[in-house]
Amino acid sequence: MPATTEPAVGPPGRTVLDARDIARALTRISHEILERNKGHEGLVLLGVPTRGVGLAQRIAARIAETEGVTIPVGALDITLYRDDLRRHPARAPQPTAIPAGGIDQKTVVLVDDVLYSGRTVRAALDALADIGRPAVVRLAVLVDRGHRELPIRADHVGKNLPSARSERVMVRLEETDGLDVVRIADSPDAARPTEEVAR
Amino acid sequence: MNKHLLSSEDLTADDIATLFATAAEMHDVQRREVKKLPALRGRTIINLFFEDSTRTRSSFEIAGKWLSADTINITGKGSSASKGESLRDTVLTIASMGVDAVVMRHGASGAAQQVSQWVDAAVVNAGDGTHEHPTQALLDAYALSRHFGDGGRLGSLEGRHVVLVGDLTHSRVFRSNVITLTRLGAQVTVVAPPTLMPAGIASWSSSAGFATSYDLDEVLPKADAVMMLRVQKERMSGGFFPTSREYTVGYGLTRDRLRVLGPEVPICHPGPMNRGLEIAADAADAAQSLILEQVSAGVAVRMSVLYHLLAGEGTA
Numbered sequence: 182m183p184a185t186t187e188p189a190v191g192p193p194g195r196t197v198l199d200a201r202d203i204a205r206a207l208t209r210i211s212h213e214i215l216e217r218n219k220g221h222e223g224l225v226l227l228g229v230p231t232r233g234v235g236l237a238q239r240i241a242a243r244i245a246e247t248e249g250v251t252i253p254v255g256a257l258d259i260t261l262y263r264d265d266l267r268r269h270p271a272r273a274p275q276p277t278a279i280p281a282g283g284i285d286q287k288t289v290v291l292v293d294d295v296l297y298s299g300r301t302v303r304a305a306l307d308a309l310a311d312i313g314r315p316a317v318v319r320l321a322v323l324v325d326r327g328h329r330e331l332p333i334r335a336d337h338v339g340k341n342l343p344s345a346r347s348e349r350v351m352v353r354l355e356e357t358d359g360l361d362v363v364r365i366a367d368s369p370d371a372a373r374p375t376e377e378v379a380r
Numbered sequence: 381m382n383k384h385l386l387s388s389e390d391l392t393a394d395d396i397a398t399l400f401a402t403a404a405e406m407h408d409v410q411r412r413e414v415k416k417l418p419a420l421r422g423r424t425i426i427n428l429f430f431e432d433s434t435r436t437r438s439s440f441e442i443a444g445k446w447l448s449a450d451t452i453n454i455t456g457k458g459s460s461a462s463k464g465e466s467l468r469d470t471v472l473t474i475a476s477m478g479v480d481a482v483v484m485r486h487g488a489s490g491a492a493q494q495v496s497q498w499v500d501a502a503v504v505n506a507g508d509g510t511h512e513h514p515t516q517a518l519l520d521a522y523a524l525s526r527h528f529g530d531g532g533r534l535g536s537l538e539g540r541h542v543v544l545v546g547d548l549t550h551s552r553v554f555r556s557n558v559i560t561l562t563r564l565g566a567q568v569t570v571v572a573p574p575t576l577m578p579a580g581i582a583s584w585s586s587s588a589g590f591a592t593s594y595d596l597d598e599v600l601p602k603a604d605a606v607m608m609l610r611v612q613k614e615r616m617s618g619g620f621f622p623t624s625r626e627y628t629v630g631y632g633l634t635r636d637r638l639r640v641l642g643p644e645v646p647i648c649h650p651g652p653m654n655r656g657l658e659i660a661a662d663a664a665d666a667a668q669s670l671i672l673e674q675v676s677a678g679v680a681v682r683m684s685v686l687y688h689l690l691a692g693e694g695t696a
Contacts, residue, residue: 261687274405
């Protein structure tokens with residue numbers, strides 16, 4: 182095992198976004214969210230674990246910088262709402278943390294790393310409905326790689342990344358992986374090509 | 381995790397950690413307006429209870445319903461068992477209806493194990509005779525982990541001194557508790573009068589690494605947590621102690637012992653309580669009593685168990 186102090190190199194593959202690209206994309210998304218919402222009123226950011234949570238916190242930090250306000254950030258785990266629960270061994274759900282103010286009548290922005298089939302978002306919408314009734318729900322993703330299987334689209338996209346189904350899109354973030362990078366590579370296992378499925 | 385949950389022995393420390401992490405998420409559902417998760421939609425769970433129960437049965441029923449499973453209760457009284465049907469026939473009849481899980485309580489030790497060999501469904505032991513009650517042990521340990529944690533975050537039981545007091549001979553809860561608690565690294569002492577100390581406990585305690593004592597007053601000041609067990613009059617034939625007054629003086633959690641314990645040490649009781657016998661009302665209703673937290677933990681832990689047994693691929 183290499184020493185943990187060595188810099189993380191991340192997965193193999195062609196780099197699509199490096200750390201500075203990710204930073205710029207998140208800054209733009211933050212401004213788009215504010216613009217679309219005409220300010221910070223009623224905004225709640227909910228990250229979808231694992232990596233959506235870190236992204237949501239970064240967007241909130243940028244909004245705090247420009248607007249000078251702290252907006253509520255939380256996590257929304259969708260494990261129990263997945264439509265493919267029976268296709269995999271049972272997985273332990275990850276923490277859901279709804280901010281103290283709740284989501285009723287709020288503008289909820291769901292934040293995730295990759296938008297692919299849309300099934301994660303479908304599950305997240307179901308989960309939201311069980312928690313409360315937001316006035317508006319929007320979707321922000323770092324990467325949209327296409328191949329939707331449901332009528333779902335993102336409102337704020339860091340990068341549109343045309344990809345083949347057989348490819349893997351790998352997002353790595355400082356918070357969870359020790360570096361910021363998005364890479365794409367041929368999947369060694371074409372049957373389960375995506376991060377979205379493998380999560 | 382195995383297909384069934386028959387004994388606390390089935391669960392490794394990692395399994396328990398996974399179950400607790402899931403239970404913590406399930407616990408939040410109890411505070412929601414819509415207490416419903418879709419994870420077990422389309423699954424059918426039969427609660428087959430041949431012995432009386434309020435909290436375990438309703439807790440399993442609620443747990444199944446909150447996960448969107450269809451749960452059906454069958455009790456010994458009022459079932460064909462009271463017409464003389466054998467356990468095997470009853471269970472095979474139910475299994476033929478295509479159920480995914482059987483949650484079972486039975487007066488005979490080993491009944492759940494036996495049933496698991498007859499049916500394809502996942503079997504959860506909800507108490508078999510004087511043998512085991514694994515979900516009770518899980519919820520007790522989970523309630524303690526929450527108590528020793530911070531906010532909703534679970535604390536560790538590593539090195540915590542947990543004292544179990546009472547009718548050990550007739551207690552399935554105690555057996556499961558000792559297994560689960562020692563697996564989580566807790567230091568366990570079990571206390572009972574000599575007549576209620578199970579035969580052969582010496583060899584088990586030395587191999588499993590827990591202590592036994594006849595003297596509650598000597599052990600109590602060193603406890604980080606106390607679990608009082610019910611005196612099971614219905615399983616006792618003959619005299620295990622001269623009078624209930626004498627039992628209380630020797631082994632009850634009385635007002636005086638509560639004072640020795642101090643206000644910080646959590647008190648558990650799996651219920652139903654014999655107030656005034658093994659636990660004084662002052663202790664049961666004290667601020668440090670976790671007895672009602674145990675009940676709410678029970679639903680979360682059972683949701684977690686049912687989820688892990690039934691949600692994934694290749695289950696039932």
